[in-house]
Amino acid sequence: MSLFGSGVSLPSNCFKLETLMVQRSFSFVSIVKGFFQGTPALAYLDLSYTVINELPQEIGLLGNLRYLNISHTRIPSLPMELSKLCELRFLLLRDLKSFIIPSGLLEKLVMLSVIDMTNTWCYNWKELSKLRRCVKGVGIVLHSIEDLHELAQLPNVLTWRLGLSKLMGFNEPLQLLSPSLLGSRNILFSIQMLKIECCKGFEVVSMVSDGDSSAHKRCLLRLEEVELKSLPKLKEIVWGRVCPVEMLPSLTVLTISECDNLRNLSWVIRLPSLEDLTVYHCNEMEQIVIVDNEIGLDGEEKNGVGAAGWEFPSLRRLCLKDLRSLTVFGGSFTFPSLEIMHVIDCPEMKALPFGNEMDVRKLKEIRGERQWWQNLDMEDDDRASLQPYLKVQ
Template identity: 25%
Template sequence: MYMFFIRCFYFYIDIYNFFKIENILKGLHNLESNRQSTISKETRHLSFIRGKFDVLKKFEAFQELEHLRTFLRVLSLSEYVIFELPDSIGGLKHLRYLNLSFTQIKLLPDSVTNLYNLQTLILSNCKHLTRLPSNIGNLISLRHLDVVGCSLQEMPQQIGKLKKLQTLSDFIVAKRGFLGIKELKDLSNLRGKICISKLENELRIEYYGGRKFPNWMCDPSYTKLVALSLIGCIRCISLPSVGQLPLLKKLVIKKMDGVKSVGLEFEVKLNIENCPEMMPEFMQSLPRLELLEIDNSGLPYNLQRLEISKCDKLEKLPRGLQIYTSLADNNVCHLEYLEIEECPSLICFPKGRLPTTLRRLFISNCENLVSLPEDIHVCALEQLIIERCPSLIGFPKGKLPPTLKKLYIRGHPNLKTIPDCLYNLKDLRIEKCENLDLQPHLLRNLTSLASLQITNCENIKVPLSEWGLARLTSLRTLTIGGIFPEATSFSNHHHHLFLLPTTLVELCISRFQNLESLAFLSLQTLTSLRKLDVFRCPKLQSFMPREGLPDMLSELYIRDCPLLIQRCSKEKGEDWPKIAHIPCVKIDDKLILEQ
């Protein structure tokens, strides 16, 4: 790793501004990914174009480059699987540009603040990064700082010393009062957009012991509240009239056992959880669940997201879920997202059509739900996710909306079939539907399908070779497992081999207890295949076509397949020479690379 930084495999320079082009070209060399080439000993400047999976062997040629300059200006480790940086990075005194985006780093070493010439620091989407070095003010030349998508809790106190800063993607206000937006007052060169978060426009009250909330919550000074969370206030019998908060976008109510009334007019998001004592008879007048009856006109017209969770005694949903039937209603419903989770007493939806604005419906762990909305097929749903509703046996009128793009069905032991004519469906996942009898024509018509996952559906009898998958020319990802428990191969008496769509990029095969061979899948024809994942196939011992695996394959994962693992053992297994060229090989979660 020391040579990795010090011998400068990255070196870019503006040749038009500093040197004549004919002079610098004499000492330039380019090392392209996946190509081994001889490098002249006289090379002074070198650039490296990385591949997704690079190995140290590629840099062996660097050892004899005595004239290679060490004045590294640009270093990009974007998307590399690294968890930390060595302290030696602080020795790259000439570094101008450092890109660590999409890496797994959790902390930057303090030595980074020694990079006095650093002008650009890219940390976007470092999701595990929680803080920046306290001495960041030492980066006196820094002009661009990008921390979008990080998990920073606050900004370092010296952020105000970065006088040359021109772009700052985010500024996180400290919760404990030392660092506010006043730190930006001296950054006179800032331009473009900046996102300031954790301002005092959120109020969270937990485990308040009174029966009524204090009057100050309706004070005009709180009218700019955007988010209000009320959690664990078990003695409260009523909630504040949040209709006096015109900017409120998010209301979270959790573990409010005794609440009986709430004012609700302006919410955009409503989240209700852990209210086991809510009774249907008083919920008709409560604007927090089916409480959402405002002046008998149904849901608040501008409500966009409704989540109902862990309401054990809830038997019916609010009547306001259906669309308005009168032309006199001037307010158009805006509900787009409806989530219902862990309501074991819920049996059915109210009569009437769902709002035409509804795009996503998520239903989970409602064990007594016997039916979906009766006119669900005429709404404009794009996503339907139904998980662990064992009493559900089918779909109303055997249909679903033709606008549907994503359909997830999981944990429905009594479900026997799925509707057809889903021509716009792009993502289909079916899991743990033990009695599902999937007919071939249902899949053949899904011509827009890009991702298909069918696992643990043991009742499927139609052989895979008759599914007509080759006709799905938009398919990119295929996952199958836990079906055909007695099958030893994917062929039948009439078909010796069959074709998967050549558009496949990822293929996962799992949980086939008696499967012995994949030879009939014609893997060699999958010219676009980049990822192959095989796991929990204890009897599988052959998956290699005579022609070899596709040239584009860059990731191979094998888990819990003892016979196959033995054949693919590094340098010892019979099939190792056939997979040694694959950049990333993982066997039982252990990464194996040819170093």
């Protein structure tokens, strides 16, 4: 019996069906009328990565539904009938465009513990203020600093994934550790992913403590992933009275792209948990780490710090791409965990970031253009020892 608008067939008797996953079916466009009447036991419904454009009102009949995922679909809003789902705990709404949550819906979802709107622009996201209980994780994209101030004050929202996009009209230094921004208790202890993109105004991202002796208590302990993308005027990331190793102890993935005025990322040497560093399409990036302008343990910049003994203890993947001004990584560091290194379209980079002391036991791949490899300034013996790992782009 065909129960879906796409022609997908299921048995006519589905009264005991508890789990239904039709994700990544690009021919799935709709659910035919009456289908949910025959699935009263359904508890897990995943419609993600399909082209469905509407949830039928009959979804309100699924009194046992606990998990609903409509990420990467064409659905523009939730039906008000969803308010009848008193058992719903997980609501995933990632990567939706111009999304709307009906007024008064969220306050009816009394068991909801996660609502994830990562990479979704929701017109009326302030409906989150009506949540009846504290949700463990919220993913959301905001377009203004004022919205971020309001999010930081919502008592029942612990932000999990945060995107800041455009921030129109904001040209001041972005004071990320401010109590009204990431320093808010509702964000500080829960945020795991931060993405800042397409902000054309500000030149400085500031990681500066207010001098409070308890500043260490406001560390972003759970932040694991940061992406800075399309920030054309960004010149520097300023650290003051805080140190990256204390502020970002769990950061494992850092991606920097299309930041044309950013010239170095010297502070990354202070990230002990960093596993994946990707930097691409930054036209003025000359060095990744400038060791003579490093950040001291107290968070203040210090001069004369040598490269000897410095290492990236956890870095497994290093990707440098389309960095036309990059001449060197910044010295010869130790990479005891390095598995993969990509150097693509970096024509001026003439040296590898490590020397002949490199332990290749974990190394799996060096990827780059043949011309770049041939032009590297290195001894023949070193080139020969690394040749087995070379993958020509």
